Amino acid sequence: MTTSERQPDAPGASSAVTGINPRITAGIRYPVDGGIPGEWHLRIIRSDVPAGRVTGFETSLLDDEIVFISPDDVKELPRFGCQIADQIVLTREPKFVGDAIAAVVAPTLKDARVAASLVEVSYEQRTAVYDELAALRDESPLVHERHHTSESDSAYFDMRPQDGTNVCHRFRIRTPNLRGREEVAVVTDLTDPDEPLADAFDDAEVIVDEVFQTPAAAHVPMEPHAANAQWVDGRLEVVTGTQTPFNMRQDLAGIFGIAAEDVRIVVPPMGGAFGAKTFIRTEAITALAARLTGRPVRCVLDRDEVFNEVTRHPATVRVRLGAKKDGTFVAKRIWAYVNTGAYADCGPGVAQKMGYAGVGPYRFDHVAVDSYCIYTNLPPGGAFRGYGAMQSVWASERVVDMMADQLGVDAVELRRQNLLREGDTFCTGEVMHDAHFEELLDDAAAAVDWKRDGDRAGKGVAIMLKGMQTPSTAEARIELLPDGRYEVQAATADMGQGASEMLTRLAAENLKCETDQIVVCVPDTDRVPYDTRTTSSRSTHMMSRALEEAARDLIEHGRVGHGHVSNDGGLDPDTGQGVASSHWHQGSASADLVVDEDTGVIALSTLYASSYAGKVVNKHGAELQQEGSMTLGLGTALFEELQFTEGQMTNPNLSDYNIASALDVASISHRVMELPGAEVHGLGETAVPPVPPAIGNAVASLGYDVRQLPMTPERVLDARREQEES
C-alpha cells in the first residue's frame, strides 16, 4: 500500500513510515540522546576577551584525574577551515569572546563543569574591531595576518583575499562593458562616488542609492550541538549532528594527519540545524580529547555556547539602481559588506551569494557588484537558512519600491516590466530556464488584493532568486536486502527537513514498489557514497536525480545500484561570470499590515509567500519547509537580533533572544507552486529572503522607512521621526 492510498486517519497517513511517526513519540535518537559507553565529558574553556593573547593558565586546583588540554597540545596540528584555513583546534590568540582556548575532560559532566570553572586564565588584551566597515579602515587592527585558502572540498571557488586588510574574500560581478577599469581593491566608504564605473548609469534618468543593514542572528536549533568521538584501532569514529559529513571526514583527516578512509562520521537525525551544524564545530577538540585520554569523549554545548558557536552574518548593503523614466531598469551597483566575525567559515561563499542574489530576477544593461567577506572580533558567521540572500534581498527589494515611488509608478508593475523571463540573461551570463517570476509576483500581489490603481497603504510585495550550491556532486546507492526490501544509502543528513522521508518516497517511486519496502540507512561515511553536503536546498533536487540513476542501475544489474550526478559550474571571483546555480530557487512574498502610530508595533493581517517547487516529492514536507521559512523570515523581519557589548553577546538565551511562537503565525498563508513533469526544485529556504522586504515595503508605504532589520517598534518610530525631521 502506498502512502497516498492509505486511509487518511490511519497511523502513518501523512508520512512514509508504518504506524505513528516516531518523531512524535520520542521514538528516534538524536545525537544528544546517544553516547558511547564509558565516555568522558568535555567542557571547552572560552576566551573572556574579544582579542588578545593567553599569557597563562592556572590549573593547580584541578583534581588529578581531570585531563586539561591547552594550546600546547595542538601545536603539531595544522590549521583548518572550510574555505580559509584560519582556525586552530585551541588558540592561544583568541579572536572573539567565546573562542576555544582550552578544554577539560572528566568522568562526569558535573566534574567537567566544576573543573572548567576552576581554571584561571590570564590574558594580554589587544584592540578589537566589531563593525564590518570599521574593520576596513586603515587604522583597524588585522584580525588575521594572512588569509590561506583552504585545501578543503568546501573551498569550491577561487578565493580573493586582500592581503593587508581584513577582507578574506572579495567577490565581484562586472558585466562585459564594465571590465578592465582601474579600480581600488576595496571600496571602504558608503558614499564612494564610484567614478570608475559611473558610465554604467549614463542612460539612467532616475537613480536610487541607499544603504541597508541586517544584524547577527541565531539559528537556535532546538537540539544543541552534540558530538561523541572515539579512536578504534587507529581510526577515528565520530557520532555527531552535522549537515556536512564528508566535509567533516576530510577536514578531520587533515587535522589528525590520517587518511580520509580512517575517519568515520555517523550522523543520527538532528533536532534542527538551519546551517548551524556545518563543517567542524566541536568535533575536532572532542576527537583530540578522545585521543589524549584514550577513551570515548562527549561534548554537548550549553545554550549560550550554541548561540556563540556560529551566527548569521551581519551585513551592510548599499544598492544603487538606475532606471529610465519609462521604468526600464538600466544598471545596478551593489556593495555588500559581510561581517564574518573571527573566522571565515563559509563566509566567502555567503558573500558570493549575497552579491548575486542582490541583483535580483531583473534585466539590466550593466551590473557591478562588490561583496567583501570581512573579519571582525565577533563570533563567526556561517551558513544560515537563506544564506546571504536574505541580507541583500532586504536591501534590493526595498530599493525597487523606492524607485517605483520616485517614478510614480506601481511597484508590482515596475517589477513585472523588468523581470527575467525564459531565455533572458542574468548578470552572471547564465540564460534563465524554468523561470516563473511573473506568476510568482502575480500570486503574491493577489494574496494581498493588490490593485493597480487601488489603495496600497499597508501592502508590500517582494520577489527574489537564490542559487543552489554549484558545483555539486551527489551519489546514492540502493541495495537489495536478503529480505526483499531495498536499502537506500545516501549521505543526506536528516535535520528535520524530511531527508529519510524524501529518500524513501523517491526510491519507492523509481523502483515502483511500496514505501514500506524501502529502508534508509543513517548517514555513515563508512557505508554511504559521497555527497557534497546537506545545505543550500540542494538535497531533494540532487538526490532525486541520483536515486533515479541508482534505481535504473539496480534494475539493470541486479543487487546493487549506484547513482552519480554532478553539476559543473561556479563563478569567476573577479567578473562573476559562469554558472552560479544549476537551477534557481524562485520566490515571492507579500504582506498586508497596520502600524500602531503611537507604539510602532506592526500588526500583520496577511503574510503570504509563493515559491516555485517544480515537482513536489512530499506535499506535507514541502508545506512545512515553506511555513518554517516564512516563520523564520517573520522573526528576522520583526524581532531577531543578536546584541553585543564590547564584542560580548548580551542576549545568548531564549529569554532575551525571541524567536517566533504560535502567537505570531496567525497571518501566514502560502502557496507551493507545483508544476507536474518539472524537475524537483529545492524549497528549504526560498521563502526566507522575500519576507522581510515584503513587510518592509508595506511598513514604508505607511510612512515608516526602516533601513535596519529587525523592524522593532523603536526603529519604526525612529524612522518616522527621521523622515519628519528631514
Add this chain to the structure above:
Amino acid sequence: MNLTLRVNGRSVDVDVEPTTMLVDVLRDQVGLTGPRVTCGVGLCGTCTVLLDGEPVSGCILMTPLAVGKEITTVEGLPEDDRVVACFDKHHAFQCGFCIPGMVLTAREMVDKGHAGDREEIREGLGGNLCRCGCYLKIIDAIEEAAR
C-alpha cells in the same frame, strides 16, 4: 538524596541532589528521552512533562518537588492517544525535538477544554517553541483532537 518518583505509572528510585532538575533525572536515571533540554530556563517547552496532568517545565523543576505526583512523559501516553494520532495525521512535526512537549501541552489543553478555537490554541502554545516552524500544522492537529 534517594527519592521515589512515579513516572508513567511506575515507581522509580532515583539518587539526586536537591537541586537536580527533573528533566535531568528523567533523562539520565530513568532512561527517557522524550523530555529534552533546549533553553534551560523554562521558556521553550521542550522539557515539558505533565505533573498530575498539569504541564510543567522539567528544566526548572527541582526533583524533590515532583515526589508524590504522577509524572507523565510522551512515552507514558497510551498507544492510541488521540492527540498523538492527530499530530501524525497532520504531519505536525519536522525535526521532532519540540514535539513531545507540544503533545503534552496539547493533551492538557484538550482535556481541560482549552482548545476551543485556533486563537485559544495559539495562546495555549505560547510556551512551546518550534524552530522548524510547524505551528500551523500543530494548530491543525490540536484543533482536530479537541473536536
